[in-house]
Amino acid sequence: MSVLVSLSNGGIRAFCKGASEIILQMCDKVIDSEGNEIPLSEKHIKAILDVINLFASDALRTLCLAYKDMGEASERDEIPTDGYTLIAVFGIKDPVRPGVREAVQICMAAGITVRMVTGDNIYTAKAIAKECGILTDDGLAMEGPEFRSKSPGEMKEFIPKLQVLARSLPLDKHTLVTNLRNMGEVVAVTGDGTNDAPALHEADIGLAMGIAGTEVAKENADVIVLDDNFTTIINVAKWGRAVYINIQKFVQFQLTVNVVALMVNFVSACITGDAPLTAVQLLWVNMIMDTLGALALATEPPNDEMMKKTNRPWRKTSSKTMWRNIIGQSIYQLVILGALIFAGKSILHLNGTDADATLNTFIFNTFVFCQIFNEINSREIDKINIFRGIFRSWIFSVVLISTVVFQIIIVQFLGAFASTVPLSWQFWLLSVLVGSVSLVVGALLKFIPVESLKSPTHKHNGYQLIPSAPEEA
Structure with a gap:
């Protein structure tokens, strides 16, 4: 100046x-x-x-x-x-803000590589990067002129190790973002100046500073960090992972419900000429599983465990682990409901004129409780402890209790509307016990390895293939 x-x-x-x-x-x-x-x-x-x-x-x-x-x-x-x-x-x-070093460590534990791109002297940049925990012993620090002199092939070789870029121009930041994206990386960029606008626009996620950031930077960003604090970015990543994982939970739960309901009615109609689940009952199941199920699973808050997985879970909505859970739960429910459809009267010792109505009601009640317990199962896709933090999400608890209450009302008091008959307490207890076995089945399924146990494939540019789901750590 x-x-x-x-x-x-x-x-x-x-x-x-x-x-x-x-x-x-x-x-x-x-x-x-x-x-x-x-x-x-x-x-x-x-x-x-x-x-x-x-x-x-x-x-x-x-x-x-x-x-x-x-x-x-x-x-x-x-x-x-x-x-x-x-x-x-x-x-x-320019002292490092409190909590920045801890935030960088959390990022690294979560598989997020933090790089510093600055206009400062190389020695200043390296000292600050070491103070923040960005520059490691095997990391590479480079100046802008040297970076710009490299060919595209050379950049692919050293960019995976690059942690500090000093004396850089705005074009260097844009070039770095472009190369990282071409290597298959998902790139987030922070910036506050007008010169940062091209890099913010090019990145998958642009984060502009809300206090010190210029209007140009904010307009080109996807997220505005209101407090200009790097630790806030940890919350952004945590909530992003929470949303993604919650979508996976709901997809797993919803597919299980649909597969079982479709197979039960289709097979039963083809063999016996009668479907055990009526249109009203299916409508109720669809409502509790679509609306209430989505509300329960999609509102699960993030937890610190999400930031301890060294992967990037944003390539697929489904995974092998999800399909293992869906197929396993579907097989269990189809076996139980199939046995009740074809041999339920003898198993339950039902006689009399209302035997068919009682059996169909029991099948409907058992099916719903299987889904209720499977909804609890879906809280964790790959972990056995599904009850951890269950009361932290009050919406999940309210939805679960509401579903049980409405199921009691439909079966016991709305028989003419839902084609049901009141059940005895023994049948209610049996429905709950059969449904609760889904918890045991879910735990056993998680011992079955489905993901590849091979070593990660390394490409010539030093990057590993991006995992397809959050459980691949």
Whole structure:
């Protein structure tokens, strides 16, 4: 940054402030300890560079201040680019915000690679990156000019190891984002300046600073961080994973319901000529499973375990683990309901004129309770402990209780409407017990390995294939 100042003697003085190495190259004189201008020798330059590197190594942002006296008024419109006299080199400490190092560690544990792209001196950038935990022992730090000189093939080789890019231009940030996306990475970029707009726009997720960010940066971003705090990005990632995993939970639950309901009615109608589940009953099942089921599973809050999986779960909505759970639960429910359809009277010892109505009601009640317990199963796709944090989501608890209450009302009091008859407490208890076995089945299914046990495939560019689901850690 430069400014022209009019002097009292009629002359003009240009003051310049900026990056230390750049300003130093523009100087040919320096002020000594007595305030006199002396020629800037190689010895002086080396001593000044040592001071700059010393400051930078202590995570100080270094700036140089210089001036040049200009003679005639004809030069007013031109700011000189050389011939300056160096006044001073000073360092500015920009302390890392509390919690940033911990946030970076959480990102790394979650499989999120954090890279620093800055205009600072390489030594300053490396010192700050180490302080934040971004630069590791095997990481690579590079300056912008060197980065720009690399060919596309060379970039593919070193970008996976690149952790710090110093003395960079806005185009460098955009180039880095473009290359990462071409390598199959999902890229999030933070920025606050107008120069960050191209990179924010190019990234999969652009995060602009709400306080210090310019309007141009905000318009090109997808998310605005209101408090300008890096730790807030952790919450963004956590909620993003929560939404994705909740969608998977609901898809698994919904497919199980649909497969069982379709197979039960279709097979029974083809063999016996009668469907055990009536249209009203299917409508009720569809409502509790579509509306209430989605409300229960989609509102599960995020937890810290989601940030301990070193994968990127955003390529597929389904996975092998989900299909294992769907097929296993469907087989169990179809076996139970099939046995009741074809041998239910003898199994339950039903006789009399209302035997068929009682059996169909019991089948309907058992089917619903299988889905209720399977809804609890769906809270965890790959973990056995499905009850952890179940009361943390009050919506889930309310939906579960409401479903049971409405099921009791439909069976016991709305027989004419739902084609049901009241059941005895023994049949209610049996329905609940049969349904609860879904919990045991779900736990046993999770011991069956379905994901590939082979070592991850490494590509020539150093990246691994992106996992297809959140349980692949």
